Amino acid sequence: MDQHLSEEHHILPVKLYLSIVSCLFILTAVTILAAFVDLGALNTPLAMLIAIFKGTLVVLFFMHVRYNTPLMWIFAAAGFFWFLILLALLMQDYMSRGWEVVPPVEFLNL
């Protein structure tokens, strides 16, 4: 073939990789600094949001998913989505355990 296979696959410029890795370093620093600021209940969601953003940068640019077909976006997303299913249905048990009211002994026909 006249054009190499790789050229169809978008060879990304070094500058792009450098900007992504700089972003990742900066966001890591932000994560650490934010950990030492007391935001109460928001600390964990913030840390997770930053981590998700970092992970997304890696997936989209370092792993080339941004330049892939929609089918491959589905393949890439599927694992994360399935993990969320596990997490959601697992936690819904633990978070609802305290909701049951056990009747006092007198009400049980023992």
Next chain:
Amino acid sequence: MTTHAHEGPLQHHFDDLRQQYEAANMGMWAFIAQEIMFFGGMFGAYTVYRYKYMAAFVEGSNSLPIQWGALNTAILIASSFTVAMAVRSAQLGHARAILNWLLGTMVLGVAFLGVKVIEYSHKWHHHLIPSRDFRYEGLLDPGQMKIFYSFYFAMTGMHAIHMIIGIGLMFWLIPKIRRGTYSADYYSPIENFGLYWHFVDIVWIFLFPLLYLIGREPWISI
């Protein structure tokens, strides 16, 4: 047009190089989906226990050396850059460059593992490895503390095993690169290795805040 199994990089059951490339890429992503679920099981269990035993997790997290964790995060991010550059070199067909960037990745990977050795031996000296010699002398429930450390070792340990496998894979790739096996028309093994390495990096991106940054003593309150 005929194709023989040994003529060029095209395997006989594929019609052309593009099909072969796309299949390799898809297969690798399917494998990564599986890896996400593998680590996901541990992340799920971690979430359950953090929810149940928040205080123990805070204390456990504060006992972890944040400077080593931060350094390791930086090392891995840098190694993601080097491996991305290695894949780019493969796309350009520059065998020498692939080799150099991969060697850089290996060095960073070994450095990461070196830091982990330091961390683990520190824990060993303080009897915080949750085998039978576990000794916790704080105020919280020792069982819950043991659970935190179990997660620390299981999750970072499994991650470290994946790093070791990654380094091993790089050793395996090097002679093939030197033989000129990879070109701008066939570089799937390099790219797939890159995908694997990036995945291992992403796992650490989540591990670091979840293990090292829980409830740290604030310098500033808002």
Next chain:
Amino acid sequence: MTTTTTAINESPTVTKTNGRQESYLNASYGIRSWLLTLDHKRIGVLYLICITAFFMIGGVFAGLIRLELTTPQGDLVSSETYNKLFTMHGVMMIFFFLIPSVPAVLGNFILPIMIGAKDVAFPKLNLLSWYCFLAGGSLAFLAILLGGIDTGWTFYTPYSSTYSNSWVGLALAGVFINGFSSILTGVNFLTTVHKMRAPGMTWFRLPLFIWAQYATSLIMVLGTPVVAITLLLVLLERVFGIGIFDPALGGDPILFQHMFWFYSHPAVYIMIVPGFGVISEVIACFSRKAIFGYSFVAFSSLAIALLGFLVWGHHMFTTGQSLYAGMVFSFITFLIAVPTAVKIFNWTATMYRGSISLDSPMLYALGFIGLFLIGGLTGLFLSTMATDIHLHDTYFVVAHFHYVMVGGMVMAFLSGIHFWWPKMTGRIYNEGMGKTGAILIFTGFNLTFFPQFVLGYMGMPRRYHVYPEEWQGLHIMSTAGAIVLAIGYALLVFCLLYSLFRGERASANPWKAKGLEWEIPSPPTLHNFDSIPIVTSEAYAYEEEDVTLAEKAAADATEEVAH
């Protein structure tokens, strides 16, 4: 389907000098050519041999269980030994027989041919998957030989993680390694179906067997790793004492169950959905009709794969899981009955006004429909929390899952084996023996397991080998059924093996079925197709038969002129 010749590979069907037709079986000789094969067909055969061996081991344990249960006292074996018997029966049958069965045997053999490919996407990974299976099975078998395991196939903690003195670690290692077999097969099939379909083979022209294998592969890839990490954590707990499932440390045994069943419920769909695929093929062929509602059946496989991941807590209603979580799981479990029922309705509608022939594969398929229906409906009793309180851990559950797994999946597997046997081996088996085997198995099965519904309803717990005397009649019936079942299995194995030596040679299409696999010789050549097939018609074009035959005659005539 019409095909045109586009030469990409210049090896036509050759008759060797000894007069034998060239095929994948004689393309190369020697044990190395089998153990190092990259041919998906040979790998399918290797799997078949091994799962048959594991089935027999599991069957021996079943026989011992039934023998013990014939009398109400625990007189044949001690309780500890009985624990080992049902554990090892379960481990062997589930992990080393049912899970690989259709995907690894029939899927490996037929899937690439059905889509017009020369092999799977990753032949080396395919061979590796067989070795993982063999290694895992060998470790589990070794655990059995060394003294066995007694935790139940479910490995519940803290017994498995702390207290059991049996060979749990070894068995866990075996199951873990075997998991890679599933994962690699799934990765292979997903990629193969996406990337290696022949020209013209669009998604909606795929045989439903392929849709079923695809859905199963999704489950294998996304579910197996969770049980892998779970069992690994139990192993770590046993070996290193690091413990997250030990209540003495504040660990939660129910967490183990959550993580275990996250895989093991979808695993039952790994065990049945491929069977659904086989049934679609067989019903269509032996009713001479296209499957009614093709796209509904196709999408129902995907729906079952997805919903299957959302229902695992229905195994845990009585364990201490929150009531509200139980309600969520129960509700979604009801939903999963819908796509399953869609299939049953559609198969029935396919047979309506079809031209039914009762060959062996069809007998197994019809048996499947009836038995799976019973098994599936009894699942609804179990997914209703209120009734499950009484039925959980009783023989009702045992009967339910044997109806779906043996009455369902094993029958579907045997249906597929009988259907594709001529293609795989180039031999026709004796039809009389085939039919007799099917009838014996159907009869024996019902006799064995129907009484167990009654026993469970009356309160007999599972995993017990001692029971009140008044239930002995039902148990004797069950054991008698097991004997009939064993005879049926022996007959079918004999029938198939006998055909290898004395069976008449099969033509390319002995059943006059539709599908690419029936357009190549029996047994297939090494590369499946002489030239890439080009697909122009829908799947199951049985009603277009006359038109197609005329076209094919014309095409054959032009081909001969061209040569």
